[in-house]
Amino acid sequence: MAHIIGTAGHIDHGKTALIRALTGQETDRLKEEKERGISIDLGFAYMDLSNGERVGIVDVPGHERFIRNMLAGAHGIDLALLVVAADDGVMPQTEEHLDILHLLGATHGVVAITKADLVDAARLDAVREEIEILLAGTTLEGAAMVPVSSVTGAGLDVLRQTIEGRLAGYHRVAPSGYFRLPVDRAFVMHGHGVVVTGTAIAGTVHPGDTLRVLPGGEEARVRTVQVHGQDVAEATFGQRVALNLGGVERTDVSRGHVVCDPRLDRVTDRLDAWVEIRPGAGRPVESHEVVRLYIGTAEVLGKVVWLDGRDAVRPRESAYAQLVLRAPVQALRGDRFILRDQSAQRTIGGGIVTHPFARRHKRGEGLLPLLDALRLATTPGAVVTALLRLEPDFAVAPDFLAQAAGLPLDAVHAVLRADPALRVLPDSEVATACTTVEKWETLRSAVQRTLAAFHQNAPLVPGMEMESLRSQIAPDLSPKLFRAVLDGLLGDRVIARAESVVHLPAHRVALQRDDAELGRRAEALLAEAGFTPPDLKLIESALGVARPRLAVILRQLEREGRVAKIGEGLYFARAPLEQARTLLREHVQAHGEISAATFRDRLGASRKFSIALLDYFDRTGFTLRVGDIRKLRAPGR
Ligand SMILES: Nc1nc2c(ncn2[C@@H]2O[C@H](COP(=O)(O)OP(=O)(O)OP(=O)(O)O)[C@@H](O)[C@H]2O)c(=O)[nH]1
């Protein structure tokens, strides 16, 4: 693996001069840089080590106005070369650059105390001490310090050896994801088209590969790949790479974009992250404060929302935050970023992306332990499980997990196959979606509970329409996925299905036949009793059923027109009811009217029944009540 060295340090402290002295290469290329004697943009060089390795060098500007350029170069470096001028000592951008290196997780560094020719030994000691204090508590604590002079050449050999010693045997763990190259320069080379350069942070790239440009999404073909100005057949993560791209315009790609494997196609404007506020912030950072986010080579405005309910996070504290961005960026779990204040005056903190495709969180849902699980997960299985548990949706596509986790799709499928606590949908070889067994069980219980309640309320109805079941228990789940869930439950014999209707397996056969039989018996009881039908209590004991079930049976008989509800708790079978109606009609047709007493006598039943029947006839529009007598509402009928 190749290494990349990145300079850091205050303006005019001799970074560019030191790289020139070490390599003989000039990294200040711009006319303005040469005229003003300061670096403005990133400069690139390389250095050959004694073991034959060619190390890439990124020289950054120290001026506070060009921190954004420094940030575009500082990600992806293996060794930080922190430059402090012996005469000036530690200055504001010494501190700020160190903060940035610390936040980006730079663990390997060497400090060059430049301009040693300008000071005496006592001053050198004082500066050493100052730097030691500065490094304490950062990722670069204890870094070796080497006094040098780019003018006299003193100390350069020791510095070279120190750098080699620090790099020897140091290899960053290969990142697991697909090829990614945050673009730090994009330009058109006459006769060749678009060229982009950057530090590859994962994967490998070859001439002929198809790549994607994010956030735009354009596809490009790699014509040639160069490392340190030479054509190569393959470039890999950790190298400075130049790609000549076909199929894109210069306007499609610029600093801040990511050129990556086409299987990466998601961008994000909302991410969950573990954020550290640095002393340089000088004050607490408030929730919903507008900040500038620097990730890869991109810079975007957004707001930081603390997820633990705090109003503000103070310097030296860390907390989970949701970063809501004004423009999309490409980001994966584990990516480091820097936060500066809105006006880009100071670096206030930085952190690590925990979930790149975050959702807006509801309060108090046990969020923090889930975020901890995701942040601290060390195996693909643990990452996938944590992502699924954090996901409010029932199930997500494996592709979503792969991109969120920064894993190849194959790795996610392997996890899904191996982990018994995960479940794929549909239940087949290639998962289109997946979930945890825990969520599966929860949904299964909900289906069972809902169907049981439904059957209880409507024992004569065969079951529930799948769509109405879905809208009751999983309205967010697509009909297609819900169908896959039901198929799984069918397979497990948790439910049964007849066309679009689902029911509990025990429900259909037994209950339905019973109820139909009970219905026939209730109807017969009522019919036999003629004009003096039994009340509900009698029917209950005759049939041996409880009131709720009898009510359901009677409602069904009523719906089928086999009985009529005459009054509260009073039912007539169809035949006696029609006899009573005929009796009344014939009397009124003969006499013009009928009184309540006459009707009772004709019926031969008590007042209780005759009055209830008359009320029923009034209510249903058959008779018209005038004082104590009834007439027919529509005499012809
Ligand atoms: N005497 C002396 N002067 C030096 C030394 N190194 C750099 N200088 C001078 O310091 C000035 C700034 O040097 P640069 O290398 O441009 O500083 P820099 O850190 O790259 O500055 P920026 O990129 O603008 O942040 C130049 O005039 C150099 O000649 C050194 O070791 N000794």
Ligand SMILES: [Mg+2]
């Ligand atoms: Mg410079």
